[in-house]
Amino acid sequence: MEQRVLEKGQSLRELFGEEIDELLSHYPDKRSAVLPLLWLAQEHDGWISDRRVAEIAHILELDPTEVRGVGGFYHLFYFHPIGEHTIRVCDDVMCALKGADDLLDHVCDKLDVEAGETTDDGEFTVERTGWCIAACAKAPAVLIDDVYFGPIDQDQLDEMIQRLRDGWQPETKDGVNVGLVEEMAPEPSEA
Numbered sequence: 228m229e230q231r232v233l234e235k236g237q238s239l240r241e242l243f244g245e246e247i248d249e250l251l252s253h254y255p256d257k258r259s260a261v262l263p264l265l266w267l268a269q270e271h272d273g274w275i276s277d278r279r280v281a282e283i284a285h286i287l288e289l290d291p292t293e294v295r296g297v298g299g300f301y302h303l304f305y306f307h308p309i310g311e312h313t314i315r316v317c318d319d320v321m322c323a324l325k326g327a328d329d330l331l332d333h334v335c336d337k338l339d340v341e342a343g344e345t346t347d348d349g350e351f352t353v354e355r356t357g358w359c360i361a362a363c364a365k366a367p368a369v370l371i372d373d374v375y376f377g378p379i380d381q382d383q384l385d386e387m388i389q390r391l392r393d394g395w396q397p398e399t400k401d402g403v404n405v406g407l408v409e410e411m412a413p414e415p416s417e418a
């Protein structure tokens with residue numbers, strides 16, 4: 228949770244000055260860096276506040292409404308606080324056929340939330356994706372934080388929730404999202 232607390236007075240420039248300059252150097256028009264800067268802010272804070280939108284707008288010499296408008300087009304940017312971990316259950320056709328609704332109901336019951344809500348302790352946000360997460364061959368699939376897992380059943384999801392509570396962080400390997408393959412599937416003995 229610590230990285231999700233906005234440090235009063237610390238701007239993105241103060242936090243990531245060199246990284247921002249490096250990012251901007253990749254684009255002939257700096258307004259093109261709006262998505263990476265939004266991602267940088269969300270990676271640090273866990274979500275994107277109005278203050279961060281204003282900072283990004285200032286850096287890129289844009290109006291804040293332009294920054295907000297671009298970011299609002301993408302499902303994975305959050306402009307409101309969310310939980311430390313996100314559990315997104317894919318509910319598109321293939322996953323729906325493989326029991327996504329039951330999986331979503333299960334995790335909502337377990338965490339005592341409705342889809343789209345965050346647990347009272349701020350640890351988990353549960354969502355239905357509303358779109359295919361491109362893991363149909365592994366349906367039913369979920370995104371835990373930003374890592375794919377599937378096929379996954381209710382017991383495995385319970386295990387992963389416990390792992391998350393114990394401090395586990397889903398990861399990619401070598402920058403590649405390999406959550407689809409079996410070695411990334413939860414194995415209780417590996418915890």
Ligand code: FES
Binds near residue numbers: 318323360361363
């Ligand atoms: S429908 Fe769920 S991954 Fe494609």
